[in-house]
Each structure stands twice: as C-alpha cells, then as structure tokens.
Amino acid sequence: MKKAIVFSLSTLLLATGCVDKLTEYNVDIKNPAAVPGVSLFSNAERTLTRTVVSTSVNLNPFRLYVQYWAQTSYPQESRYDINTRQLNRAFWDALYTGSLSNLNEAKKLIPNNQFASAAVQKNQQACVEILAVYTWKTLVDTYGNIPYSEALDFNNAQPKYDDAKTIYASLFTRLDAALAALDPSAAGMGSADIFYNGNVASWIKFGNSLKLRMALTIADDDAAKAATAATQAAPKVFTQVSDKAQLQFVSAPPNTNPLWEDLVQSGRYDFIGASPFVNQLNALNDPRRASYFKTGPGGGYVGAPYGALNKYGDFSAPGSRLEDPTLPGVLLSYSEVEFLLAEAVERGIAVGGTATSHYNAAVTASIQEAGGSSADAATYLAQPSVAYATATGTYKQKIGIQKWIALYDQPVVAWTEWRRLDSPSLVKPTRAVSEIPLRLPYPSTELSLNGANREAAAAAIGGDRVTTRIFWDKF
C-alpha cells in the first residue's frame, strides 16, 4: 500500500520535470531564423515594383484615375469607390510592410555578412536607402502626412505622423548621403539586385534621377530647393533608354508581371481604353497606340466612356505588349527624366539643354520604349500639335499631355504628375461618388489602430479627404 503511494508520487515528480528539457519544442524547423540581408532587399524591389505597376482593383486604381483605362461591367473603382475594396489600405500596407520594413531589416542584417567588405556593405546600404527614399516618396505623394520618424519600430504600435514637407526634406538628405556613399569601384548588391544586377554606376544614375523627380515634385512649393536639387542631380541622371530602373519579371508565377495576371491569367475582361486617353492618342495620330491598345471594332482605336458600364467588345483593349508575363515593371524611365529636365529648363533651373531638346528626347525615348522607331518619333514630333514650339498651352500643359501619354506604364507617377501639372484636364464621371481623388484617404486600419495620430494628421493636412491636396499640389 505504502509502496504504491510512494511509487506513484515519485512518478508524478518525474513526469513534471520533462518539459524543462524540451527546449526544442518551440522551434520552427521549417522556416529560416537567419537569412542574408540582401534577400530582403530583393523582396522589397519585387514588392515595390509589383505594387506600382499592378492594375488590381484591390490595390492600384491609378490607371483609372488618370483615365488611361475604363472598366467594363464593374466600374466602382472608376467612380472612386475606395471603401468597398479598401485599396487605400492595401497600397499603404504593401509599401510599409512589403517594401519599407524589409529594407529596414536588410539594413540591420547587411553588417552581419562577414564575407562582404566594408566598401561593398556601404554600397549595399546605399542601394537600400535609395529604394527606401523611392518608397517613402510614393507614400507621401499618395497620402500626405504619414508616419515616418517613428515608423518601422515594432515597439511603437502607434507611430505619430510627420509633416509631409518635413519628410521630403529628410528624404533629400538621406538620398544625398546614399549617393555620396556609392562607390562604383566596389561591388554592390550583386545578383540580389533585380534592377541592375548589382551595377553601382547604374544606382548612381537611378538615385540622381530620383532626386530630379523629387526636386520637380516640390517645385511649385519650394522653387529654391527644387532648383538646388535639380541642378545637383542633372549631370548624373539617365542618359539613354537602357538606363531606366525596371524589374525584369519572369514567365513563371509568382514572379510574373501583375498586369499579366489581371489581364491574361484571370481570363477576365475588366479594362478597356478610356475615351479621354484614346481620343488624345487618336487626335495626335500617336505611334504608340498599337503598343498601348488593341484595335476595337472597325479596326480603329476606340475609347470607352470613363466611369460608365461598358461592353468589352465595343472598345479597344490594353495592348498585347501588356499581356506578356515578362514585361518589365518600370520604376523610373529615361523618358521621364527628359520631361523633368524640360520642365526644369522652363522653370529657369540650370540643368543644361533647352526645353524643346529635352521634350523631344523625352517623346522620342517614350516612342522607342513602346517599340517605335526614331523615324516614327520624328514624324510624330513634326506635327504642330505635338511640336513643343507649336503645341497649345503653357509648358505645364504641353509637357503634361505628353508626359501623360509617356507614363502609360507608370500609373502611380502618372497620377502624381497629373495632379502636379494639372494637365490633361480630366472630368469626373456622372456616377462618381467623389471628386477625382487628389490623394487617398488614410486606411481604415489607421483609424482604428492609430486613431489619435491619424486624427492629428487629418487635421494638419486639412481633412482626411480625397480632395485634400498634398503640400506640393499648389494649383
């Protein structure tokens, strides 16, 4: 009897000692605890590019907002319905958690690599920084004030929002530091860099082109700062089509161009050319039409009424070039750089060249990117309605129209440039639920998870509305 009790009690004690030794129990043996920092940079390149080139109605509505495209049976996004699909949240999340947080982590991990020299690590950190600046700029241009100085810290679940203009100033500083750090004599990201395969010289051009873009973005708000930055950057920007920053997608999912996923793989027929854009191309007899669109019924290029319910078969669909899963996703093109330079000249900034020469180079590059020849470009530019000297309107209107046409592959930038240059003039559709968005409202998650800070930011920018202008959007 006693034996039984003694036996059982001692067994009890034994049994409960076991867990102490089972430290391996809570280890995830199927996921890595350590990875090379550059692999997080690769992820950021991929996510950022996919986000800005996507046409998913759950993520990126900007091809609609600038009226490149109209929708067929489900025109809610064309009518600026943001609530239903919460695409403002998806866009925000993709940039913060897909791009910025991974870049932030890459920055922490890069020094762990004992096999990379200090010079290489310095180059890698500079590339990380340039991509981060690109992402931050996209966020500010979309939302205005955003969490910046307190962001990317998991210990701070409710980061405060910073003033958009202040963020821009910080971004200039960071970009300058990164550009100064880049050393073409040492290696960079290597094959982890899907844009330039580690070519540091290319990153210097990309960084300066980005700086030029940032300079002109704020030009209406701070002409002096814009002039300084543009003048610094201009000598080192892209000089040829092949310089552009783009990500080469591949044919196998999940690394295809997201356009292919929505236009081809889905088997859906949601998008067609919108009449304001197609009419403009037609009016200018644009050689890029064949690349941008398929012909509609009757063999011509037919745009659909924007924001209406449209029948797919009645209009021109997006061009077959866009149906290639390996179509590169463009972040910054040579053509855009030349447009920026043209504008800089018009603003009296000493970047060299004339507005006309840059304008011509920009249009020519765009036509070449779309598969046209330099002869096509020359013919096109010879038309009085296109030629810089004779085209109608102010420089902003002239550049605005041509830039609108050229940025067809870069909808996010196109939307920013439309807001900034106020050209072309676009009209909201009759069943629109709001004006044409000049910004995206803060995501509903910020409302619930970071309420007080979002509230303060909303007040600071003049209301969390689609009609509130970003600080650089003066006109």
Next chain:
Amino acid sequence: MRKHLFWVILLLAGLCQQAWAQDRSISGKITDRNNGQGLPGVTIIVKGMPTVGTSTNADGVFSLSVPSTATSLVFSFVGYATQEAPITGSNTINLALATDTKQLNEVVVTALNVERSRNSLAYSATQIDGSEVTQARNPSAVNGLSGKVAGLAITQSNTLGGSSNVVIRGSKSLFGNNQALFVIDGVPISNANTNSNAQQTGGSGYDYGNAASDINPDDIATTTVLKGAAATALYGERAANGVILITTKKGRKGLNVTVNSGITAGRIDKSTFIKYQKQYGAGYGEYFNDDNGTPVAPTADDASYGIKFDPTLNVLQWDAYTPGSPNFGKATPWVAAANDPSTFFKTSVSTLNSITIDGGNDQGNFKIGYTNNVERGVIPNSKVIKDILNFSAALNLTPKLTTSATVNFSRTSGLGRYGTGYGSENLMTNFRQWWQTNVDIKEQENAYNYANQNATWNLASPETGNNAAIYWNNPYFVRYQNYENDTRYRTFGNVVATYKATDWFNVLGRVTLDSYDEMQEERAALGSTTASYPSYYSRYNRTYREINYDLIGNFKKDINENFSFQGLIGANMRRQYIKSIFASTNGGLALPNLYALTNTVSPLIAPTETDVSIGVDGLFANATFGYRNRVFLDLTARRDKSTTLILANNTFIYPSVSLGYVFSEGLRDIAPWVSYGKVRANYAEVGQGANPLSLYDYYIQSPALGAAAIARLPLTKNNQDLVPERTRSGEVGIETAFLNSRVGLEATYYQQNTINQIIPLRVSTASGYSARYVNSGEVRNRGIEITGFVVPVQTENFTWRLSANWTRNRNEVLSLFNGVDNIVLATYQGGISSNATVGQAFGSLRGSDYTYLNGQKVVNASGTAYVMTNSSAVIGNPNPNWRGGVTNTLTYKGLALTFLVDVRQGGQVFSLDRYYGLAGGLQPETAGLNDLGNPSRDAVTNTAASGGIILPGVKADGTPNTTRVANDASGLYGYGANPNAGFVYDASFVKLREASLGYTFPSTLTNRFGFVKGVTLSIVGRNLWIIHKNLPDADPEEGLSSGNLGQGYQSGSYPLTRTLGANLRLSF
C-alpha cells in the same frame, strides 16, 4: 387545480411513510417512464440487504420474497436512476423508472472522468443521455446536442459534413481557441478544423468539418457538459472553454446485440433560398450583342438587369454556342428560365447503420461496435462516408487490479464537399449574387452531359468566337470536375489500469492517444474560369498526434459519520505533434484530367511545410469534503508547465474552490414536496496557453526571382514574454425539484473574465508589421442559464414531459491594449470587418453606414446613392440576446413523440448575397413597380408613365429627396448605392429542430420471435420548419466555418436541408 394536485401529492407522500413488517412475497412490474414499456434486467434488492435480490424478466416483471424486517426495495438499472420504494401494505410494487439524466442524485462523470454524485457537485454540469443525442438520428454527435443544454451554443452549417461551432458560455478569447474541449473516455479530442484562414473569412474554400464529428453517436452512453471553470479546472491550461465529456457505452452482462438501421432523405427549405424576378434577363444594361445581325444575349454579364423578356424575341443565347446542344446555332425566345437554380438541388439521401455487440460477466466486459454512415448532399456529386469501428474491453485481472482499453478507429472520406465563401467553386455565390434569370438549370445539366465539358452560360464573348468561361462555370461542371476529395483516418483510445490498494485508495494509470492523418485534394479542371485562379490541383497532408499519460491516485473515505472526503492527486504529461505539407500546381494544369503535382504548367513551387510540437506537464490535486451529505467543499489546483512559453514563464497554477449546500436534506420533514434543493457557488481560474511558435521570429522564404533569393519578414511579430491567457470565473446556482421530481428548475448565474489575452495585436502597418503578439485585453462574459422541466401528465399509460433551457450571455470587451479601443479580428469582402471594440460585444461588425439627418437617410445630390460613412461604423452585433430550447416528450404506451424547438433571439448577420444580388437585379424587388405604379425599370421620363425610383430619404438640406433616377445595374438596390448597413439583418430564428415519433413493439409481440428483446421503429425529422426568421432568402444560422472568424457574415450561404427519415432499432 394546481393547488389540489399539490395537496393530493402531499397526502400520498404521507401515506407512504407507513411500513408493515411481515415476511412475504412482493411482485410487480417495472416500466420505463418514458415509454411505459416493461424494463427487463432491472436489479432489485432489499435495502440494507444486498444479498436479497432478483431482477426483472423480459417483460419487466419481478417477484421477490422479502424478510419481515425489510423496509424498502431498491431498483437499479444501467442508464436509469436508482429508485427506492418503501414496502407498504400492498404486496405489489409497480414502478416507472426514469432515465438517469432527469434524476438529481445520479452519478455524474466529471473532469478527468471521476464519477461523483450530483449531490456533491458545486458547479453546473449538465448530463445528457446518449439516447437524447441520437433521438433524431443526427449523424453528428455534436449537432445532436443543439438546443438541449443551457449555455452550450452550437452553430451548425448547412454544408455537407461542415464544421459546427461549439461554444460554451460565450467567446472568451479574442484570437485564441473558443471551441469546447471534447474528452471521450479520458481521451482529449481536438475539435479544431483545418479550414484555411481564407475559407473562414469568406474566401473560396471548403469546410472540411471538425474532428469531433468522428464520434459514433450510437456509442455514447452519456455526455456531460462542464461549463464553468470550476468544473473544468482540473484540465488547467485547456480548461477555459468548457469541456464536453463523453462516456461511451460499456459491455453489459450477458450477450447483447443492438442494431440500428436508418435512412433519411432531405430537401432544401425554399424559404432559405433566393427567389428570382422573372421579367428581365441577362445583362448589366438593356442591350444585346450582335452576331452578324442576330441579337446575342450578353453572356458575359453575370447579372439580370438586361432586356425585358419577350417570347416573340429570338436571341442567340449561350446554348446557341454550345456544340451538341439542340439549340446550337439557333436563336431562341427571350424568356425566363423554366427551371431556376432552386431546381439544382436534389433530394439528399443518407443512411446510418450501426451494430453493437456487448457482453460481460463478473470478470469483465467487452463491446464491439461498427457504424457506417453515408451522407449524400442536396447538390450533385457530394457525399461523405464515415466508417467507425470501436472496441472496448475491461478485465478484472485480480480483485485489486482492473484493466481496460478502448480503441476507436474511423475513416471519413469526403467527395465533392460544398465549396464555401466567395468563389466560383461555391455555386451559391453564383446563384445568389451573379446569375442570369434566363439561364435554365436543366439545360445547363443537359449541356454538361453532352460531352462533360464546361458548357457554361457565362461565355466571355461568343459573338467574337471567345467561348471561354469568364467568371462562372457550368454548375454541373463545377460539381463533377472541380470536386475536392479528402480522407481522414483516425484512431483514438486509451489503456487504463486501476489498482485498488485499499478500499479507500486506488491508483489509475492511463495512456490515451488521438491520432489522425488527413489528406485534402482540391482541383479546378482545365477549361474552368480563370478569373480568380488558373486550373490547379493541390494536395494537403496533415498528421496529428496527441498522447496523454495520466497517473492519478484517488482517495475516498468517510472520516466519520458526518464528514466524508474524496480526493485525487495526479500528473498528466501531454505531447502533441502536428505536421503538414501543402503543394499546388503552378500556373495551371498542363494536361486535362490528370490531377498530380507533376501536371503543372510552370515549375512547381516548393511545398509549404509546418512542424509543431507541444508539450505540457501538469500536476493536479482535488479534495472534496462533505458534511452530512449536505455541505460540500471542493478544492482543486493544477500546475501546468508548457513548452509554448519560455522557461522562465512557463509554469502556471490554476485553482478552484466550490461550495454546495443541499438544503432539501433539512427540509425533508418540513416541506416534503421539495424533492431536491441545492445552492452552490464557486470561483476558479483556468488558462489557455500561447499558440506554438509565437515566441521567436523567423523569416519567410519565397520562390527566387531569377538569380535573386527572396526572403521577407513575417507580418506578425512574435513575443518571447507571453504568458497564458487566464479566465477568472465565478458562478452561483440553484438546483431544485419538487413534487416527487415532477417539476424541476436549475438556474445559474456566472461571470467569466478572460484577462491577459494573447493577441496578435493588429498594429499600424507603419510599424513594419501588421500584428504583434502581446498579452493584453480583457473580455467579460456574464450570463444566466435556466433549465427546467415539468411532467404535467403522468399516468400509467401516458406521460407528457416538457423540458426547457434558456441562456443569456452578455459578452463585452472591457479593455484591449494601451490606447487601442478597437482591434480588427477579420476583414471580409464588401469592406466588412469583425472587431473587438472596447465596450462592445466580441465580433461586432463594422462597415459603412447611412448618414442621417433628423432620423432620415441622406441621399446624395444626384439622387443616385445614399451618402455613406466610412467603413468603420459599427453596423451589427452577431451575438444573440438569448437562446433557448424546448423539448416535449409525449409517451403513450409504446409510442413516444419528441420534438425540440430551438430559439435564437437577436444578433445580426451581414449578407453579401444580397449586397451583390440586389445590385445584379436578381430579386423580385429589383423589378417591381415604382411609386407611380409603373415598372421601375422603365426609362425615367418624368411623366406619369415614368419608370425609375426615388430613393427614400432626404437631401443634404433636409428636404425630401425627389430626384427620380434610373433603376439600372449596380444601381439602387445593392452595393454601390447603399452602405453595408443596408444588408445587415436580424438573425433571430425559431426552428423546429428535431422531431421523432417512435414505437416500441410490445414484448408480447416480439417475444414470439424468441431471441428478439426489443424492436423500436421511429420516424425522425430534423430542421423541419423554420417557424420564424427575419433574414430574407437564407438561414440565419448558416455560417462559413467554425471558429472565431466569419461570425455574423454570410456569403454564398447554403439553404437549410429538411430531413425526414426512419430508423429501426433491434436488440437481441
């Protein structure tokens, strides 16, 4: 009248006190109180003289010679309450025995399978007899409990073999498990489902059911629902959600064979399916396409806002482009379909057959059972087959050592389970949200049958030669080609040895195992729509093992005449291992009809693996002190050590204290009409551990892009400092029975606060993560449970028994995280989310709402839509105000009629089905007459003959809206023009849940067949009638899946199936 009855009973009770003392023979007949039939095998002994006894014969008749000193007889029988009858002047004692659960002095199985007298329990524990669960022949033992236990909320889904949400006393954990723990003969059984997160939040998927459905209902002897923490505290870390304890049947003396054979058939309840308008056909607008001059129906438009039907109009419709169709190449009249999608549903047929053989003697007993259950659903090519084999045996090796073992082996195989959520595999999404009223279901069936191809109505652009399926497939193609299939092989059981060291101490050693392997294969055939994903084949394999080692020492001793003691001390070692692997083809299927991972267009992406191990070691003790069988004090403590937490944090102690007072013991003489009375109170703390792998951070690898390896941070930041969630629970209750237990009432009030919630706290994604694990937040559940019964009529031949239960649970989120007053639990299509908001009930629905001016809805300036708020307005609460169930049992001789009415009052549900369906012009209300009496879809002319609609409401300036606008696609009734709040409905219902009519053949008849001991034939019905509901066209109870997600949200909901069946029960 009632007063009279009271006095008569009092008088009778007084008379019975007299006892006669003389040596004589007593005889009588013992019957079952429920059906009046004689009970064979009832043991009868003279009280205080265990050696003087007999048992009843096959007719329930006995005769016993008793000594003159005998004062009363004790009648006992397995499954029935032991009853005592005083020996009076008469030499005849006829007695009707009641089944166990109705009696208050019964033995109740409690935590760790300790049997206790109900008297000594100071917490709420409801014991349900196995026969009550199987009354309506529900193949799911879980669903069979629905509506029968106060505080137990079971939400069934209408899919075939789908999961059931089983929650006791409300949801406590914001993100953790809220499902009750099932314990079968000491074996903890996971009730988890393996449904994907997407499936649970309304995305496309399948509901694979939860594992507690692997229990054989016919093998259940009793089910005890332990609700509060005090009742479950001995389970420590996994006790927070209550426990459903199932005790299986044991071998009885002799050799017994029981056979159940039943068949049921079901049809959908049309009040839970959409009704269509029959005036307008396909289109997002009033147009036809054109094929060389002949009009073509807009086949790509998955809506019915098209041209008005006109039999004189001949139009090329989908079948004109379907080779093999009799209408191939022909224009056919533009008319509404003769067969709308309600004709898609078939009669479901299910069979449930079981056989149990058991036997035993003084040395031991055994039982072998086999159950085969084949369920065929109401939609084509759907079935779930279950085979369950169980064996149990007990052997008394020596007078002191008893051993027993049970093993339960089951195979569940599903084929063509219903697709759920928003997607082309769920035909309800298609039928309810995106349909063309001109498409005839029977013609779709014929078209599929021509060549087994995707002869869909939803052709992309047939007039230009594009005959691909754009958004939706032929429904029959979905069912016969895009089916899933799955299997689950499961073994659970135990081996137990009990050594009785002395008469007051024994040691029990037990090893239990629950082990299953499941495989799920899903597919979308080549030729299917690729709108959401290309054709694919995917395969998911998962293994689950849980092993428990228990060692328990039991003490039971009466300290003296007044004081009794019962206690235990024990240890438990739990080990769980879960491994899974998932792989899918990439970029589509290369070849048709081949479902293998190698059949992939793009190179296969590496499979996703998971590997999780959990270990918990527990030490526990329990002591129950009794004083004169009136006062009971119960103390328990359990210490758990868990590997899901870091070493410094991983030891926790969970205590409980309960006190009960049986006041009726003191009232015997004063108020003999009080048959039983007890008050009780308790307090306990129990816990819930962290999810495994929530401590340390890992990266996630993605397929390489070119030469670049890709890795990323997870979206959830883990936390090493987690501690278990803790539920503090208190309850007070009263249990009473009056008038010889003809009337009884039990009431419990409880409050449970769950603190230190383990939350993957949603954080601003600007922090770099979307969630971060923290311990924070408090949820309170408080409620009242009332159970009562009354036997209004009880005569020799006729008994009417009415029992009812009522539960009100109030759930409130008291706090979350510093400065956070709302956490999004899940987001759904349509901009809807489930939330935990401070001050609100768990799971409150948010979305856009109307804006109001002086109580009127504000319409926008153009009159085309309501002005809406952003999507964070609180628009609904999915939690009911109360739930209740009423069971009536009427027995007349061998005939027994039972029916259960199940009620849910309050709570709300959002319908994505109506959100989209109304926008697509499917429902009759989108095609009615306007305020002028004209067809609302007619053109707006602003004359007396004008069509169009004036949205009811006011303009921004407060004046009534007078703008007449066109009633066209995506227009006025559905989404777009209306906020989410316009599609939130009251989810109350009153359902006739179960009804059964059984007839037990009299023994005089069955005796002629010699070996037959009993024959019962019953007719059963389930979900026969929704007596009341407020949700149009759907079943308010229907949900997406079990679990915390998806509550109060419907998308592609399945109609309720009414079933009617017959069952024959034979015992030999």
